[in-house]
Amino acid sequence: MNEWIINSIGTISTPWKSIDNMPIQPLGAEAVKGTIKIFDEYLAGLAALEGFSHITLLYKLHKITDYELTVIPFMDKSPKGIFATRSPKRPNAIGISTVELLKIEGNLLHFSGADMLNGTPLLDIKPFFEKFDNRFNTRQGWLEGRDENDIRKTKSDDRFKM
């Protein structure tokens, strides 16, 4: 049995009502604030989270209804395999974003770095730990030579609209 049923643990609210002009990464959305409402039944799972300045969100790319194995990503002009990109039309449309946690009020998490659509179903939160999670001296394939400014400037368009 290869299928697996998962349920969301909360809902993410952001200013992005459609993907047009949406930032493609948290780096391009540093000033963009969002909130997460955690469903009551999972509230106890937030204990001790506020000590972390950064958290990694796993969420459902909920507007994606099918996938393409080859895509032209936002930061390039030639086709790439979907797994060599962050493009959303993936076989399992799970997004990850490491964002800055600003404050927790009850079941409401305030964060900045919102690069996902309003209404996105949240699947998991993991604390970000610099010493676990950063990597250095990496090779970055077709992204080699691109820098933070390219990412900040690049906005989504309608190519992955369903």
Added chain:
Amino acid sequence: MNEWIINSIGTISTPWKSIDNMPIQPLGAEAVKGTIKIFDEYLAGLAALEGFSHITLLYKLHKITDYELTVIPFMDKSPKGIFATRSPKRPNAIGISTVELLKIEGNLLHFSGADMLNGTPLLDIKPFFEKFDNRFNTRQGWLEGRDENDIRKTKSDDRFKM
């Protein structure tokens, strides 16, 4: 409708047949090699992946059958909310590991940094891009002051065995 059905895209093979003594993070498993067999139908999605030295794997923590909202994590002695830890008994038991991609041979990916069980179902691969993905000057809550050596030394035990 809050449920979502997902299918794995491949299977991860590692030396870890049970969680006893398994490393708790890729950092503790730098020398541990694993392979991923991608199912044939997703093979085209690997194009251009080999240029990346590091990839982030999303996978199902397939031995986990329920969750606990409060856990005592491996690197501490007092209870924490599950979302403030990387412990596996999560509401949606999805694991993430950023590993070093060594070689791709057809539908077989060779990597090092294997910190997951043998037979783990793979859900997604994302290319790791240092300039997107590293974060600095973070606060790390209850993990403050722990360093790479703590992580390297800490092995799993049977507390999350099902």
